Amino acid sequence: MSAPAAKVSKKELNSNHDGADETSEKEQQEAIEHIDEVQNEIDRLNEQASEEILKVEQKYNKLRQPFFQKRSELIAKIPNFWVTTFVNHPQVSALLGEEDEEALHYLTRVEVTEFEDIKSGYRIDFYFDENPYFENKVLSKEFHLNESGDTSSKSTEIKWKSGKDLTKRSSQTQNKASRKRQHEEPESFFTWFTDHSDAGADELGEVIKDDIWPNPLQYYLVPDMDDEEGEGEEDDDDEEEEGLEDIDEEGDEDEGEEDEDDDEGEEGEEDEGEDD
Structure with a gap:
């Protein structure tokens, strides 16, 4: 056990x-x-x-x-290269009012310069011909990243000519454009130079530096949708005209055949009369 x-x-x-x-x-x-x-x-x-x-x-x-x-x-x-590039870019074009586009026709060169150590920031320079809007030949905006990781910005003060300050006239153009375009006119593109409220989330600066500047040609060459639509309408009109011409030609042929039949009938009647 x-x-x-x-x-x-x-x-x-x-x-x-x-x-x-x-x-x-x-x-x-x-x-x-x-x-x-x-x-x-x-x-x-x-x-x-x-x-x-x-x-x-x-x-x-x-x-x-x-x-x-x-x-x-x-x-x-290439004339108007940069204004065309900006207008063709979906994000930038949304920021452009009618008068902004007019002013940007005087834009001749854009330069993006990263600071030597790269990580501390960059500068965007806009070079302009003599224009009716402001005295500046160059408008710049800089972005600086400090040691704590915060971003700040500073820019050129725009010396507007008398009565040409687009940042103050944006409300007036909005009323005018809303009737014409049936949508609200955006705040002036040039307010970007004076807006330093949130430099760390400056979308326009990032778009220009990281998207447009590396290859602006891809946006310059974007086809104008209005032109494409216009060409399509012209093609439709040409097809309609060709169709009408074909109908007219067929009608003329039918009339020609009827005339020949009438002539043959008359000749036959004349022959009968001679036999009698």
């Missing part, structure tokens, strides 16, 4: 469980400390990678400059 199984008290069970918990917590704490050490190494490599990437960006930014300069010289040979 086998010996009876030993009974284990609840006190012994609890003490064993507490020991297992203590071991588990100790292992977890050690694991957390090791994770922290590994994470520090990852962060160190990330920081090193950022420094290396920055050096590469600075290198290629310098290499790109001669090509940007050459491109600007070629663009200068």
Whole structure:
């Protein structure tokens, strides 16, 4: 007969469980400390990678400059290149009023310059011919990123000619345009130069720097939808005219056949008369 199984008290069970918990917590704490050490190494490599990437960006930014300069010289040979590019860009065009477009017809060159260390900010320069709106030859806006990560901006003060301040006339043009276009006229594009309320979320600056400036030609070459629609209407008109011409030609042929039949009938009557 086998010996009876030993009974284990609840006190012994609890003490064993507490020991297992203590071991588990100790292992977890050690694991957390090791994770922290590994994470520090990852962060160190990330920081090193950022420094290396920055050096590469600075290198290629310098290499790109001669090509940007050459491109600007070629663009200068194309009238209204920049205003066409802005009007064709879906986000920028939404910010342009009628008088803004008129003013931008005098825009001859746009330049985006990233600061030498790149990460601290950039500047956008707009070069204008003599125009009836303002005295400035160049309008600029700069964006600066400080050490704390906050972005600030500053810009050229626009020297408006008498009665030509588009930022003050935006409300008047809105009333006029709303009747003509059946939608509200946007606030003047030039208010962008005076708006420094939230430089960190300046969408227009980011669009110009990151989307338009790298390849403005893609937006300059966007076909004008109005022209396409006009061409389509002309094609429809040509087809209708061709259709009408075909109908007229068929009608003329039918009339010709009827005339021939009438002539043959008259000749037959004359022959009968001669026989009699």
